[in-house]
Amino acid sequence: MNRRSILALPAVAALPVPAFAxxxxxxxxxxxxxxxxxxxxxVAKEGGFFERNGLDVxxxxxxxxxxxxxxxxxxxxxxxxxxEQAGVSANVRDPNVVAVxxxxxxxxxxxxxxxxxxxxDELKGKRVGVARGTGSETxxxxxxxxxxxxxxxxxxxxxxxPEMVAxxxxxxxxxxxxxxxxxxxxxxxxxxxxxxxxxxxxQIVRNYVYMNKAWAxxxxxxxxxxMRSLIQAQEFIESNRDQAAQQVARFLRQDRALIAxxxxxxxxxxxxxxxxxxxxxxxxxQLRGMNRLDRAVTTNDVIWADPLRWVAxxxxxI
Numbered sequence: 174m175n176r177r178s179i180l181a182l183p184a185v186a187a188l189p190v191p192a193f194a195x196x197x198x199x200x201x202x203x204x205x206x207x208x209x210x211x212x213x214x215x216v217a218k219e220g221g222f223f224e225r226n227g228l229d230v231x232x233x234x235x236x237x238x239x240x241x242x243x244x245x246x247x248x249x250x251x252x253x254x255x256x257e258q259a260g261v262s263a264n265v266r267d268p269n270v271v272a273v274x275x276x277x278x279x280x281x282x283x284x285x286x287x288x289x290x291x292x293x294d295e296l297k298g299k300r301v302g303v304a305r306g307t308g309s310e311t312x313x314x315x316x317x318x319x320x321x322x323x324x325x326x327x328x329x330x331x332x333x334x335p336e337m338v339a340x341x342x343x344x345x346x347x348x349x350x351x352x353x354x355x356x357x358x359x360x361x362x363x364x365x366x367x368x369x370x371x372x373x374x375x376q377i378v379r380n381y382v383y384m385n386k387a388w389a390x391x392x393x394x395x396x397x398x399x400m401r402s403l404i405q406a407q408e409f410i411e412s413n414r415d416q417a418a419q420q421v422a423r424f425l426r427q428d429r430a431l432i433a434x435x436x437x438x439x440x441x442x443x444x445x446x447x448x449x450x451x452x453x454x455x456x457x458x459q460l461r462g463m464n465r466l467d468r469a470v471t472t473n474d475v476i477w478a479d480p481l482r483w484v485a486x487x488x489x490x491i
Contacts, residue, residue, distance in 0.1 A: 198229040199395050204241035205254035206334075207234050208354055209435045210277045210380055212421045213443065214254050217406035219420035226398040226405075232424075236333045238380060239307035245270045248385040252399060256308030257456035260383050264475045265467055271477035272381040273389070273400070274442070274488075275449040276407075279379065281438040283312045283372040284356040287348035288341050291367050293320060302332035302340055302349035308378050309334060313350040314459050315376040338362060352378075353435050354427075379452045382443075386477055393483070400484045407443040410436075444488040445478050 201223075205211040214232055217223050223230040235241045238255030245253050246267040254276055263270040290296055303313050317324055332340050337349040338359045348369065349355070360366050372378055382403060389396040410417040418433040425432065453472045460466050478489045 198224065198227050199392075199398070200229045200231070201252070201395060201399060202231045202233060202250045203252040203254070203399075204233040204235065204244050204250040206236065206238035206241065207425055208238075208352060209421050209425070209432050210279060210282060210352065210439050211238055211254045212410055212417065212436060213276055213382075213403050213406040213441055215421045215424040216410055216417050217402045219424050220406060220409060220417075222402040222405045222409070223399075226402045228395070228398055228402065230399075230402075236335050237304060237307050237309075239304075240333075242270065242383055245383055245385045248388045251385060251388055253383045254380060255383070256311060256378065256380055257452050258308070258311045258460060259306055260381055261453065261456045261460055261470060261475055262306055262465065263383070265470055268474060269386045269388075270383055271386045272449075272453065272475055273384050273477055273480045274382040274403070275379050275444055275446065275452075276382045276403075276442060277380040278377050278440045278442055278448075279308070279352065279372060279438070280377060280440055281371055281373045283308065283350070283352045283378055285313070285316060285348060285350045285369045285371075286341075286356045286359055286366055287369050288359075288363060288366050290348060290369065293322075293369050296348055296369060297326045299347035300328045300330050300345070302330050302337045302346040302351070304334050304337075304351060305331045307334070308380070309349075309351045311456060311459060312352075312372055312376065312378055315372075315378075315455075316350065316370060319375045320370075341366070353438060354431065357431070357435070376455075377448070377452075379449065381449070381453075384477075384480065389477075389480055396480050397483050400480050404443050404485055404488070407441045410441050443481075443485075444490065445476065445481060446490045450476065450491055 239259030242253045242255045242259040242263050244250040340346045422429040422432040
């Protein structure tokens with residue numbers, strides 16, 4: 174995990190930024206992965222939105238956003254940013270883990286990439302790397318369903334997203350299903366690698382902002398400041414793409430040109446719509462089909478719209 178220091182930069186956002194001149198800022202810990210689809214967390218930190226809303230925020234990072242959602246159980250962190258399946262799984266273990274906003278729609282973000290393979294037909298009989306319990310697995314299951322594939326034709330190997338490129342290069346797997354930047358990194362690093370299918374034709378996967386509900390209710394003013402900061406960051410990304418890409422690249426310590434390119438493949442939302450609900454329902458259905466639900470769960474259990482309503486009711490359209 175990494176603690177990032179804040180670099181306040183000039184910024185413009187549609188929502189007013191209240192001043193909290195008196196008293197020490199409130200400390201909050203949030204967590205996510207290390208790719209540009211989680212840009213609102215990074216921009217809220219690097220662009221000073223958390224600070225101007227009276228928050229002292231630590232951003233912890235891990236192998237994926239989904240992996241960090243589990244830290245909301247028992248309120249080890251106050252908010253996290255990741256995919257549908259991980260949020261549903263965490264809610265099953267602790268009903269306090271809830272989605273409070275759809276943060277990102279991954280438009281052209283997740284791919285099945287193969288080495289020495291050019292088509293999905295050629296993938297039959299091969300080993301496919303999938304990060305269990307994340308958007309990687311959600312996407313692979315959607316590919317299987319959408320293309321009417323036989324799951325028995327593939328050997329699934331559980332691989333964390335950051336390890337997939339190395340596993341492909343070593344020959345431990347023949348292909349993988351995962352989000353950017355790993356497909357792009359694989360194509361740059363390994364010869365004869367090809368995108369077999371991406372999510373545009375399969376499913377628009379979504380990343381959600383999650384909170385620990387008990388903490389959020391007990392700390393409503395802080396929750397409102399956190400939500401307001403994320404909305405302001407999202408609006409800043411939309412209106413200041415170049416500067417936002419620079420902030421994200423600095424936070425992630427990655428090439429700015431690559432980050433700017435990757436950020437064109439997603440849409441940052443900070444809302445709740447019928448599509449948000451549908452994707453959570455899809456994750457529930459997929460987990461139920463894999464016998465991974467220890468108790469019954471519904472979209473109403475997983476999605477908690479109040480924090481978004483408190484600060485931007487027009488963004489709640491469910």
